[in-house]
Amino acid sequence: MAKEKNPNPNKFKVSPWLIYTAILLIFLFISFVTGGSSLNEPGQLTSSKFNDFLAKGQIEKVIVYNKTEAEVFLNAAALKDASHKKVSKDVFDRPNKGPHYTFDIGNDQIFQNKLEKAVKEGKLKDFNFLPKNNWSDILISLLPIIIIIAVWIFIMRKMSGGGAGGGGQIFNIGKSKAKLFDEKTDIKSTFKDVAGLEGAKEEIQEIVEFLKNPEKYTNLGGKIPKGALLVGPPGTGKTLLAKAVAGEAQVPFFSLSGSDFVEMFVGVGASRVRDLFKQAKEKSPAIIFIDEIDAVGRARGKSNMSGGNDERENTLNQLLTEMDGFGTNSNVIVLAATNRADVLDKALMRAGRFDRQIFVDLPDIRERAEIFQVHLAPIKKVEGLDLDFLAKQTPGFSGADIANVCNEAALIAARHNKTAVDRQDFLDAVDRIIGGLEKKNKIITPDEKRAIAIHEAGHATVSWMLEHAAPLIKVTIVPRGQSLGAAWYLPEERQIVRTDQMLDEMCATMGGRAAEKVTFDRISTGALSDLEKVTKQARAMVTIYGLNDKIGNVTYYDSSGQGDYNFSKPYSDETAKVIDAEISALIEGQYERAINILEQNKDKLNQLADILIEKEVIFKDDLEAIFGKRTFDKNLGAVVS
Numbered sequence: 001m002a003k004e005k006n007p008n009p010n011k012f013k014v015s016p017w018l019i020y021t022a023i024l025l026i027f028l029f030i031s032f033v034t035g036g037s038s039l040n041e042p043g044q045l046t047s048s049k050f051n052d053f054l055a056k057g058q059i060e061k062v063i064v065y066n067k068t069e070a071e072v073f074l075n076a077a078a079l080k081d082a083s084h085k086k087v088s089k090d091v092f093d094r095p096n097k098g099p100h101y102t103f104d105i106g107n108d109q110i111f112q113n114k115l116e117k118a119v120k121e122g123k124l125k126d127f128n129f130l131p132k133n134n135w136s137d138i139l140i141s142l143l144p145i146i147i148i149i150a151v152w153i154f155i156m157r158k159m160s161g162g163g164a165g166g167g168g169q170i171f172n173i174g175k176s177k178a179k180l181f182d183e184k185t186d187i188k189s190t191f192k193d194v195a196g197l198e199g200a201k202e203e204i205q206e207i208v209e210f211l212k213n214p215e216k217y218t219n220l221g222g223k224i225p226k227g228a229l230l231v232g233p234p235g236t237g238k239t240l241l242a243k244a245v246a247g248e249a250q251v252p253f254f255s256l257s258g259s260d261f262v263e264m265f266v267g268v269g270a271s272r273v274r275d276l277f278k279q280a281k282e283k284s285p286a287i288i289f290i291d292e293i294d295a296v297g298r299a300r301g302k303s304n305m306s307g308g309n310d311e312r313e314n315t316l317n318q319l320l321t322e323m324d325g326f327g328t329n330s331n332v333i334v335l336a337a338t339n340r341a342d343v344l345d346k347a348l349m350r351a352g353r354f355d356r357q358i359f360v361d362l363p364d365i366r367e368r369a370e371i372f373q374v375h376l377a378p379i380k381k382v383e384g385l386d387l388d389f390l391a392k393q394t395p396g397f398s399g400a401d402i403a404n405v406c407n408e409a410a411l412i413a414a415r416h417n418k419t420a421v422d423r424q425d426f427l428d429a430v431d432r433i434i435g436g437l438e439k440k441n442k443i444i445t446p447d448e449k450r451a452i453a454i455h456e457a458g459h460a461t462v463s464w465m466l467e468h469a470a471p472l473i474k475v476t477i478v479p480r481g482q483s484l485g486a487a488w489y490l491p492e493e494r495q496i497v498r499t500d501q502m503l504d505e506m507c508a509t510m511g512g513r514a515a516e517k518v519t520f521d522r523i524s525t526g527a528l529s530d531l532e533k534v535t536k537q538a539r540a541m542v543t544i545y546g547l548n549d550k551i552g553n554v555t556y557y558d559s560s561g562q563g564d565y566n567f568s569k570p571y572s573d574e575t576a577k578v579i580d581a582e583i584s585a586l587i588e589g590q591y592e593r594a595i596n597i598l599e600q601n602k603d604k605l606n607q608l609a610d611i612l613i614e615k616e617v618i619f620k621d622d623l624e625a626i627f628g629k630r631t632f633d634k635n636l637g638a639v640v641s
Helices: 016-035 047-055 082-088 108-120 135-159 198-212 238-249 268-282 308-325 365-375 387-392 399-415 423-435 446-465 499-509 511-520 525-543 573-600 602-615 620-627
Strands: 059-065 069-074 101-104 126-130 179-181 227-231 253-257 286-291 332-338 356-359 472-476 486-489 617-619
Touching: 047 059, 047 069, 047 101, 059 108, 108 126, 198 227, 198 238, 198 332, 198 356, 227 238, 238 253, 238 286, 238 332, 253 268, 268 286, 268 308, 268 332, 365 387, 365 399, 387 423, 399 423, 446 472, 446 499, 446 511, 446 525, 446 573, 446 602, 446 620, 472 620, 499 511, 499 525, 499 573, 511 525, 511 573, 511 602, 525 573, 573 602, 602 617, 602 620, 617 620
Parallel strands: 059 126, 227 332, 227 356, 253 286, 286 332
Antiparallel strands: 059 069, 069 101, 179 253, 472 486, 472 617
């Protein structure tokens, strides 16, 4: 997403600490100025000493402040006297300009008469009576109040989310925190920058037409849709697609997250919603994009255990009002993105608010090749790199995953001091992302290594022999992540899955434990992830997809997601017993099937395990050398198990 342009790039930014230091220096300066004009502290006099100095004609002038305090300035002749040595010089050893002494007077009238007499006699040059405001004392008394106010403002700014989007100021906390991207300078993305997502782009293209030429539709009496909801798994490009819409339509684009509305202060979220739509209407035609809208748009009235939820619901209520309240010709369209459309409030999803739901799915093999082409553009790669091959190696990867693969491949190539990223670097990157980092220094005993090799060889053997099971292209017994071994499959990207296909996949998954049983006549804990996988598959066949004869064409799947909140099961105890029995029968049946396949190919199983122990990594060619080519093989993609 384009960065927000700074309207004043050369503007000097003042640090708060600089302001605090300046205030402190001002206080010190005021204290210094009001405390005296000299850096040298004047000496204290008694009345008798003052009378003595006055009689000798050593005083040049006297200034009386508030009729109580007198400042005495000596003349040049007196400063040469040894008795005034302490006040003749300042701290920098320069002549002291005074005042040289201070003392408190008694009766101001008597003292004034004494000074007038001294002036007449020529013993005093000048005197004056002045009022004196002790500003330093006043400021020092106010300093604690000033500090408390400053600390309070500082804390409130922090609590209100800093200075982002105008919401950081204590008096602007209700302002929208949306970032505005101007169509003339900031928005650069178009549909050309979004690889894949052909179906979503085609569906959202009409929104661009609404914003570019609204009269084309309104002249016929039609109403421009008020909102479109982008739904899909994480990393599929929902945010990028929304940004491309703004770039194509050439309109202002307000972008913010659903969590930006949420604040600890009551009423702030609703206020920000009002301010956001007010700004958008002023700049219409415009687009408002709310990312992760489920943060504020969750269904109301559920899990409302405390008052903290009320603020979110008030914000949602204001959002519902604004979306259904602004005029049909205001040319403001709301785009929103979420990974969890099932938890959104039904009032938010109805027609008139989010009129359209655009599903942004994971890319297929052709779209993955296009995404690779985009992310490989800035990377130095070898000539003739096959993008179709890379797309086949990354089934189920989102756009964000593919970007991560490209970056990881570049890092791996740099680690090996290569000048360009080659095919093997991408394969290593896929292995690193899916399986985890290799742990070659992990201590494994020979017996454990043999058991791991037999387990992985069992997966490879069974999957190679079954038509609908994904064949392996690579098997390793080098520990990766939390697993002791890993296998990379060539799955077929299916839109629907049939019963025989699921059964073959379950049988291949149980091949590891079956190989341990056939070879050692005992089993281990190494099949935990396999058991978890087949149990989920069997439960899905029985309770979700209706692929079991005894249960029949019944599903207990709740697409709304509300079943998670229920404490009771949607079926009786008798049905639960049948479901458990059928799940167990499915798993045990495929386990026995895997054992039979391995009993018939026991020699090849041991041969494959021996090669695996020797090389630690084997590939498709090694399997073909032992088992021969698969007659039902297809050239597809790769995934790890």
